[in-house]
Amino acid sequence: MESILEVNQVSKTFKDKKAVNRISFRIDKGDIIAILGPNGAGKTTAISMMLGLLEPTEGTIRLFGKPPKDRTVRERTGAMLQEVSVMDRLRVKEVLELVRSYYPNPLDMETLVRLTGLAEGDLKRFAEKLSGGQKRNLGFALAMAGNPDLLFFDEPTVGLDISARRRFWDRVRELAALGKTVIFTTHYLQEADDNADRILLFHQGSIVADGTPEEIKSRIVKRAVSVLPRDEGPDLREKLRRLPMVSECYDKDGRIYLATEDTDVTLAALFAQNLGVRDIRTEQGRLDEAFEQLTLNLKEAK
Numbered sequence: 001m002e003s004i005l006e007v008n009q010v011s012k013t014f015k016d017k018k019a020v021n022r023i024s025f026r027i028d029k030g031d032i033i034a035i036l037g038p039n040g041a042g043k044t045t046a047i048s049m050m051l052g053l054l055e056p057t058e059g060t061i062r063l064f065g066k067p068p069k070d071r072t073v074r075e076r077t078g079a080m081l082q083e084v085s086v087m088d089r090l091r092v093k094e095v096l097e098l099v100r101s102y103y104p105n106p107l108d109m110e111t112l113v114r115l116t117g118l119a120e121g122d123l124k125r126f127a128e129k130l131s132g133g134q135k136r137n138l139g140f141a142l143a144m145a146g147n148p149d150l151l152f153f154d155e156p157t158v159g160l161d162i163s164a165r166r167r168f169w170d171r172v173r174e175l176a177a178l179g180k181t182v183i184f185t186t187h188y189l190q191e192a193d194d195n196a197d198r199i200l201l202f203h204q205g206s207i208v209a210d211g212t213p214e215e216i217k218s219r220i221v222k223r224a225v226s227v228l229p230r231d232e233g234p235d236l237r238e239k240l241r242r243l244p245m246v247s248e249c250y251d252k253d254g255r256i257y258l259a260t261e262d263t264d265v266t267l268a269a270l271f272a273q274n275l276g277v278r279d280i281r282t283e284q285g286r287l288d289e290a291f292e293q294l295t296l297n298l299k300e301a302k
């Protein structure tokens with residue numbers, strides 16, 4: 001299978017800030033990949049390096065076997081970045097025509113217009129006058145103008161309403177079905193879970209997990225047991241923490257939570273030892289909470 005993207009031991013340091021720290025991965029054709037992570041995790045910096053907009057401090061990046069700035073790479077790559085800046089004083093149709101003209105095998109104008117989701121009348125409007133959502137659609141069309149094999153979307157759904165989001169992901173799935181490779185960034189585990197074939201989980205510049213949504217979830221979504229303290233003994237949390245299979249103990253919404261590898265074993269021990277707790281519940285860990293918990297734990301571990 002053709003390797004679309006290879007990132008090898010890549011780091012980026014801004015003055016004394018290490019924004020990306022020795023990341024390595026390889027992406028094959030036709031996958032939808034989520035780069036998932038909280039604010040400041042290094043997602044945008046990583047994408048900017050893959051696009052050749054930033055030079056890595058160390059390491060190498062190859063797209064279609066060539067460096068990011070190679071002309072043939074540019075011709076086969078499209079991007080929609082966070083700020084969709086459209087040229088002043090150009091009408092929508094003119095912007096589309098201009099960007100098409102940069103590419104050897106552009107997408108036909110009709111398809112591009114369809115991808116903007118704009119009405120015929122809107123094509124004559126100045127691009128800068130479009131609403132935020134319409135600008136995003138135009139950005140999507142511009143990313144597609146060269147009929148690229150590889151697409152980058154940096155937080156593509158921020159600010160879109162639910163139906164616009166759904167339309168966006170439907171279009172992305174269509175593209176992947178045509179054999180195009182899509183890389184997008186997001187803060188939301190749910191969005192990555194719903195739309196990606198593979199997730200690269202970024203945290204503080206490093207990739208801390210790499211796998212299918214199922215693999216990532218099973219790694220980070222732990223079941224939990226939660227209790228209320230009956231009498232707040234001084235070492236209650238420590239005793240709870242030491243119960244079998246418990247990996248962590250934390251307070252949330254007035255309850256004490258025990259993340260556990262095996263709720264049955266933990267519950268049996270909890271009932272057997274009289275630890276001064278009441279209202280014992282088992283919880284199916286929620287995805288977003290687990291994600292938050294994972295990134296918090298990693299932060300504390302540093």
Ligand SMILES: Nc1ncnc2c1ncn2[C@@H]1O[C@H](COP(=O)(O)OP(=O)(O)OP(=O)(O)O)[C@@H](O)[C@H]1O
Nearest residue numbers: 014017018019037038039040041042043044045046
């Ligand atoms: N040009 C720059 N100069 C100095 N520091 C920078 C620069 N660009 C990014 N950083 C820092 O590098 C880190 C990673 O930033 P980056 O924008 O890549 O994160 P991100 O995961 O995309 O975050 P967000 O989700 O908020 O967009 C941050 O701490 C940021 O402040």
